[in-house]
Amino acid sequence: xxxxxxxxxxxxxxxxxxxxxxxxxxxxxxxxxxxxxxxxxxxxxxxxxxxxxxxxxxxxxxxxxxxxxxxxxxxxxxxxxxxxxxxxxxxxxxxxxxxxxxxxxxxxxxxxxxxxxxxxxxxxxxxxxxxxxxxxxxxxxxxxxxxxxxxx
Amino acid sequence: xxxxxxxxxxxxxxxxxxxxxxxxxxxxxxxxxxxxxxxxxxxxxxxxxxxxxxxxxxxxxxxxxxxxxxxxxxxxxxxxxxxxxxxxxxxxxxxxxxxxxxxxxxxxxxxxxxxxxxxxxxxxxxxxxxxxxxxxxxxxxxxxxxxxxxxxxxxxxxxxxxxxxxxxxxxxxxxxxxxxxxxxxxxxxxxxxxxxxxxxxxxxxxxxxxxxxxxxxxxxxxxxxxxxxxxxxxxxxxxxxxxxxxxxxxxxxxxxxxxxxxxxxxxxxxxxxxxxxxxxxxxxxxxxxxxxxxxxxxxxxx
Numbered sequence: 163x164x165x166x167x168x169x170x171x172x173x174x175x176x177x178x179x180x181x182x183x184x185x186x187x188x189x190x191x192x193x194x195x196x197x198x199x200x201x202x203x204x205x206x207x208x209x210x211x212x213x214x215x216x217x218x219x220x221x222x223x224x225x226x227x228x229x230x231x232x233x234x235x236x237x238x239x240x241x242x243x244x245x246x247x248x249x250x251x252x253x254x255x256x257x258x259x260x261x262x263x264x265x266x267x268x269x270x271x272x273x274x275x276x277x278x279x280x281x282x283x284x285x286x287x288x289x290x291x292x293x294x295x296x297x298x299x300x301x302x303x304x305x306x307x308x309x310x311x312x313x314x
Numbered sequence: 315x316x317x318x319x320x321x322x323x324x325x326x327x328x329x330x331x332x333x334x335x336x337x338x339x340x341x342x343x344x345x346x347x348x349x350x351x352x353x354x355x356x357x358x359x360x361x362x363x364x365x366x367x368x369x370x371x372x373x374x375x376x377x378x379x380x381x382x383x384x385x386x387x388x389x390x391x392x393x394x395x396x397x398x399x400x401x402x403x404x405x406x407x408x409x410x411x412x413x414x415x416x417x418x419x420x421x422x423x424x425x426x427x428x429x430x431x432x433x434x435x436x437x438x439x440x441x442x443x444x445x446x447x448x449x450x451x452x453x454x455x456x457x458x459x460x461x462x463x464x465x466x467x468x469x470x471x472x473x474x475x476x477x478x479x480x481x482x483x484x485x486x487x488x489x490x491x492x493x494x495x496x497x498x499x500x501x502x503x504x505x506x507x508x509x510x511x512x513x514x515x516x517x518x519x520x521x522x523x524x525x526x527x528x529x530x531x532x533x534x535x536x537x538x539x540x541x542x543x544x545x546x547x548x549x550x551x552x553x554x555x556x557x558x559x560x561x562x563x564x565x566x567x568x569x570x571x572x573x574x575x576x577x578x579x580x581x582x583x584x585x586x587x588x589x590x591x592x593x594x595x596x597x598x599x600x601x602x603x604x605x606x607x608x609x610x611x612x613x614x615x616x
Contacts, residue, residue, distance in 0.1 A: 275439050277420035281398055301420025302441050303322070305505075 177202070177224040179246040180236070185209050185217035187239040192221070194235045194268070194313055195228070202226050214242065235268050237261045238295055238311070261292045269297060270312045276302035285314070316614040319426035319433040323444040323480050328487055335452050337607035337616060338600070345603070349615045350379030356409035357383035358401070359436070360392060360416040365576060366436050366446075369598070370413050373605040382408060399428050406431045411613060414438075432612045440476050446575055447480040449604040450534075453597040454485075457571040458531055461488040467527050469495045470536035470556050470581060472502040477575045478536060482506055492517040493526055497552040499543055523555065524562045531567065533558070535574040535581055535594075559583045563591055573597050 183191050188208045192198055203224040212218035227247060236243055237259045247255040265287045271278045278285040278301055287297035287306065296307045315330055326334070341347075355374045359367050362385055371381045384390040392401060398416070402425045405412060412429060414422055415436040422435035422442065437443040455461050466485055468478045472494050482492065482502075492510065494502045494517060501519065510517050520526045527533050538556050543549040557580060558572065574582060574594040586592050610616050 271420075273419060275417075275419045277398070277418050277424045280418045280421075281424070283420075283424050299420060301423045302439070304419070 173251050174203075174222050174224045174248055175251055177222065177226050177248050178228060179248060180221045180223075180240075181218070181244045181246065182212065182215060182242050183219040183221065183236075183240040184215050184242075185219045188219035188221070190239045190313070191219075191236055191243075194239065195232060197221070197223065200226070233257065233259055234262050234265075238265065238269060239308075241292065241295060261289055261295060263289055265289060265297060267314055269306060270314055271299045271302060271304065272306040272310045272312075273299065273302050273304040276304065278302075315608075315611040317432055318612060319422075319429070319435075320444050320608060320612065321422045321426050321433065321435045321438075322442045323447045323484050325444070331448070331451065331484070334448055334604065334607045334611065335455055337610060338448075338452050338603040339456075341603045341606045341610075342600075345376050345606075347376075348378040349610060350374060350377035350613070353379040353411070353613060353615075354409045355379055355381050355383075355411050355413060355609065356405045357381055357385075357413045357436075358390075358405060358415070359383065359385045360387045360390075360414070360421075362386045363415050363437060365598070366415060369601045370434075370436065370445075370605050370609075373602050373609060376602070377606055377610065379609075383413075398425060402429045402433075411609060434608060434612065437476075440474060442480065443476055444480065445601070445605055445608060446477050447484050448608065449597065449601040450477070450481050450573065450575075451484055452600050452604050453571075453573060453593060454532055456600065457593060458569060461485070463489050463491075464531040465493070465529055466490050467493040467495060467530040467533045468502075468536070469523060469527075469533060469558070470538050471500045471542055472496040472536075473500040474542055475536045478502075478534065479506065481534065483509075486510060486513055486515055489515065491515060493530065494519045495521065495523050495526055495556070497521065497538065497548070497555070499545075499548055500538065521555075523558065527562065527570075528565055529567065530570050533566075533570065533572045535572060535578075537577075537579055537581055557581055557583055558586055560585045560589060563589055566591065 185208050206221040208219040209217045241261050243259040245257040246253045267284050271285050277283050286300035290296050290298045296305055298305055357367055374381050406429050411432050413434045413436050416438050419439035419441040422438040426433040472478055540549050570591055571593040572591055
């Protein structure tokens with residue numbers, strides 16, 4: 163109920179609202195999705211009260227819809243994020259972000275001696291912990307955790 | 315295992331491990347067989363490891379296969395800037411199987427993905443060295459008559475020691491209990507303790523060597539290297555504390571054997587070499603039988 167009211171205040175006509183982003187990862191989401199490089203109108207709010215996350219962030223992107231694999235990219239830093247797809251001011255679809263079992267590309271392996279950081283090899287990980295998002299490198303078998311994550 | 319690469323010990327099921335050990339036993343009884351005739355094995359050593367390379371080459375030679383390769387990167391096209399992928403794709407044209415040692419971690423997994431012929435990982439940086447683990451398992455089974463429910467004491471550099479980590483993972487499949495003896499700075503990483511806890515396997519941690527080997531079935535020694543210490547003072551303090559001597563063997567179990575992946579520097583006093591409990595040179599010989607078995611199974615020759 164509250165949500166709807168909130169949306170109608172700063173409503174976008176068409177586009178995507180990404181909600182439930184952990185506040186500290188807002189700018190990571192922006193950079194992963196390349197939102198800093200697109201011409202669309204974007205509003206975002208951060209450090210909003212959230213029962214689930216403590217402090218959350220929200221992004222509203224006008225005239226933009228995301229593909230599945232783009233959403234997977236967000237999942238790594240915002241595993242609980244929810245996408246509202248807006249058409250003509252109405253939420254026509256809600257999408258939950260899901261952390262995949264395997265991640266290809268996106269994240270760099272934390273191990274400087276890993277083949278993916280030495281030769282032209284796309285990093286690949288198995289997600290060993292979906293909650294805290296910790297990744298085991300398919301190649302060097304080292305763990306990259308949330309804290310040490312760098313993005314390609 | 316036919317036509318499959320061997321990159322990590324975790325690639326093998328328990329049954330496959332037994333298959334390797336059983337075949338190695340067969341080769342120990344009858345080491346000269348002409349089964350690899352007409353096969354070419356490439357040994358690509360992007361960093362030198364004389365012991366491992368010679369062990370593989372001896373294994374191929376005893377089975378009448380042929381060996382090509384290089385023993386360090388400077389004598390190969392890598393020094394001209396060739397990528398690993400290009401090297402592998404080229405050498406795969408010349409060989410039926412590639413044995414590879416490389417300083418970069420994950421390089422063997424990557425090679426196995428691009429190579430049309432199977433890859434045997436002979437060490438990729440600090441990551442994996444599965445044939446070492448298999449020869450350790452072979453040595454343990456041979457000296458103890460079994461792999462189940464043994465007491466394994468690991469000594470030395472337990473933080474960085476690749477061989478101890480792989481052996482720990484492998485032996486935990488067989489319900490081993492562990493004693494870790496190391497300087498504080500080189501303790502076994504937390505992730506392995508968590509792993510053992512999850513499996514409900516018991517372990518102890520100590521800093522004193524002599525006191526804690528009395529109940530051991532296997533004492534697995536490793537080298538404590540100066541460069542592993544952030545504080546050189548720490549190294550000076552502990553460097554002599556992890557040297558195994560003959561008098562420490564008194565009161566140990568009769569079936570106990572001392573293993574070491576070699577090369578040894580001074581962590582096992584040479585006086586121990588003549589003890590019936592010293593097993594590390596035979597362990598190296600077992601490496602040849604084990605590698606014969608691994609290559610034979612991968613090439614589908616038995």
